[in-house]
Amino acid sequence: MDDSGSSLTPLAGxxxxxxxxxxxxxxxxxxxxxxxxxxxxxxxxxxDQAVLRLVRGLLPVPxxxxxxxxxxxxxxxxxxxxQWLPGERGDxxxxxxxxAGDDDGLxxxxxxxxxxxxxxxxxxxRRTGTxxxxxxxxxELPDLDLTQWVDGRLAAWPSAERDALAEVAxxxxxxxxxxxxxxxxxxxxxxxxxxxxxxxxxxxxxxxWEFAHSGHPWTDVGNLLRLDRHPAYVDAVLAAWTARHGxxxxxxxxxxxxxxxxxLVDLAARAGDNPVADRAAVLLRAVADTGDLHAxxx
Numbered sequence: 001m002d003d004s005g006s007s008l009t010p011l012a013g014x015x016x017x018x019x020x021x022x023x024x025x026x027x028x029x030x031x032x033x034x035x036x037x038x039x040x041x042x043x044x045x046x047x048d049q050a051v052l053r054l055v056r057g058l059l060p061v062p063x064x065x066x067x068x069x070x071x072x073x074x075x076x077x078x079x080x081x082x083q084w085l086p087g088e089r090g091d092x093x094x095x096x097x098x099x100a101g102d103d104d105g106l107x108x109x110x111x112x113x114x115x116x117x118x119x120x121x122x123x124x125x126r127r128t129g130t131x132x133x134x135x136x137x138x139x140e141l142p143d144l145d146l147t148q149w150v151d152g153r154l155a156a157w158p159s160a161e162r163d164a165l166a167e168v169a170x171x172x173x174x175x176x177x178x179x180x181x182x183x184x185x186x187x188x189x190x191x192x193x194x195x196x197x198x199x200x201x202x203x204x205x206x207x208x209w210e211f212a213h214s215g216h217p218w219t220d221v222g223n224l225l226r227l228d229r230h231p232a233y234v235d236a237v238l239a240a241w242t243a244r245h246g247x248x249x250x251x252x253x254x255x256x257x258x259x260x261x262x263x264l265v266d267l268a269a270r271a272g273d274n275p276v277a278d279r280a281a282v283l284l285r286a287v288a289d290t291g292d293l294h295a296x297x298x
Contacts, residue, residue, distance in 0.1 A: 007022070007023075008020035008021070008022045008031055009021045009022075011030070012089075018032055018033045018034070018035075019031070019032050019033075019208075020032075020033070021084065022081075024065065024066075024081065027083075027084070028084035029065060029081050029082065029083060029084055030062065030081070030082050030083070030084055031079055031080070031081050032045075032048070032079065032080045032081075032082075032210075033077045033078070033079055034069075034070045034077055034078035034079065034080070035070065035077050036070045036071060036072040036074075036075055036076065036077060036078075037072065038070060038078070040210070041132070042069045042070050042071075042072070042078065043069070043132065043133045043134065044070075044078065044210070045067050045068065045069060045070075045078045045079065045080045046067055046069065046133065046134040047131045047132070047133065047134065047136070048080050048209055048210055048212075049064045049067045049080060049134070050131070050134045050135070050136050051131065051136070051184075051209045051212045052064055052082070052209060054123075054136065054184070055120075055123075055184070055206075058119055058123070059116060059119055059120075059206050060085070060203060060204055060205050060206060061205065061206055061207075061209075062082035062083045062084070062085050062205060062207075063082060063083045064080065064081070064082050065081045065082060065083060066079065066080075066081040067079070067080055067081075068080075085195055085204055085205040086195070086197075086204060087194075087195025087196050087197055087198075087203075087204035087205055088195065088196055088197075088198045089191070089192060089194075089195065089196075090109070090113070090190075090191030090192065090193070090194040090195065090196045090203075091190070091191040091192040093109060093191065093196045093198055093201070094106070094109065094191045094228055094230075094233070096198075097109065098230055103230075103232040104232075105201060106230050106232040106233040106236070107232040107233065107235070107236040108201045108236070109191075109196065109201045109233065109236075110232065110233040110234065110235070110236025110237040110240070111236045111237075111239070111240045112196070112201060112202055112203045112240075113189075113191070113194070113203065113224050113233075113237055113240075114221070114224070114236060114237035114238065114239065114240025114241045115203075115240045115241075115244070116189065116194070116203055116206060116220075117189060117220040117221050117224055117237070117240075117241055118240060118241045118243075118244035118245060119244075120183060120184050120185065120186055120189070120220055121183050121217040121218075121220070121221075121241070121244075121245060122183070122244065122245070123183050123184040124181060124182070124183055125138075125182045125183055125184060125214035126138075126182070126214075127140075127182055127214065128140075128141050128182045128213070128214050128215050128216075129141055129213065129214050130213045130214075131212065131213060131214075138214055141213075141215075145169075145173045146169035146170070146172055146173040146176075146258075146261055146262065146265075147166045147169045147170050147173065149169070149262060149265055150162060150165050150166050150169045150265055151166065153265050153266060153268075153269040154265060154268065154269055156269075161285065161288050161289075162288075164288045164289070164291065165265075165284065165287065165288035167291065168261075168287055168288065168291055168292075168293060169261055169265075171258075172257070172258035172261050172293060173258070175254060175255055175258045176216060176218070176255065176258050176259060179216065179217060179218070179255070181217065182214045182215060182216070182217075183214070183215070183216075183217045184212065184214060185212065185213055185214065185215040185216070185219045185220055186206065186209060186211070186212055186220050186223075187211035187212055187213060187215070187219060187220070187223070187263075188208055188210075188211045188223065189206070189220040189223045189224055190223050190224060190226065190227070190228070191228060193206070193207050193208040194206050194207065195207065216259050217245070218252065218255040218256045218258070218259040219259045219260070219262070219263075221237065221238070221241055221252060221255075221256035221259070222255075222256035222257060222258075222259040222260025222263070223260060223263065224237050224256075225237060225253070225256055225257070225260075226260055226263075226264070226280075226283075227279065227283075229296060234253075235249070238252050238253055238256075253294075254293065257293035257294060258293060261287075261293070263280075264280050264283065264284045264287075265284065267280035267281070267284075268280050268281040268284040268285075279298075282297055282298070283295070283296075283297060283298075285297075
């Protein structure tokens, strides 16, 4: 990609401000930039390329056209250039279907999203960890359980509120421990990060893989159901996943909420950074106040 001859337009939907629409060879492309001080290190673009290659043929993902590491010495950002794929952002589609009262459409979209999560849950990995290089070598995750995560990340919360949440987290951890395997996890799988055909409601692209890791099979379902709770959508997500992997919808719903506590706690600790973190903090406080993983304060 010729940086000097291309203009980049920010793409709507994300909070990182790193993803842009550009042009190369007369075709639209998507450019993701990686700052020289990226917390994931200079290998981050190559890791993301490797994950896209891993899931190709199993999920709809864009072709990678160019990869470039960031250069800390010169201040040059890294980049990942991928093909542009058609479709409307899933969160826009969910909003339109909800406003129209289209339960059938929400159910069809829920089935499509649940199938994506089920495909990921069916990709086994030997152990949990984060990917550190183009070979997808795993770095071990911190040896913490959910109660320790709550205590460490939410130290600024009042102790009574934190203790109440720790009780919920203890039960959630017990439930998560009933599953003894790891799989590929997208870790930011929600309607905002997929493209959807607005007519068929098929998923045309799964995007934004920068948080992908090896983790719990319920994690992506928890993300799918965190803030999108229309009954037709939720029931369809659960049914699509259990049709592939077994179990009951009720057990999966409980497990998904338990798995999502990891992300909710991390987001709530960053309240004030963006609207998603702010909503997560409100939701988590409702969970702490009620002792109910399924609490919904909105």
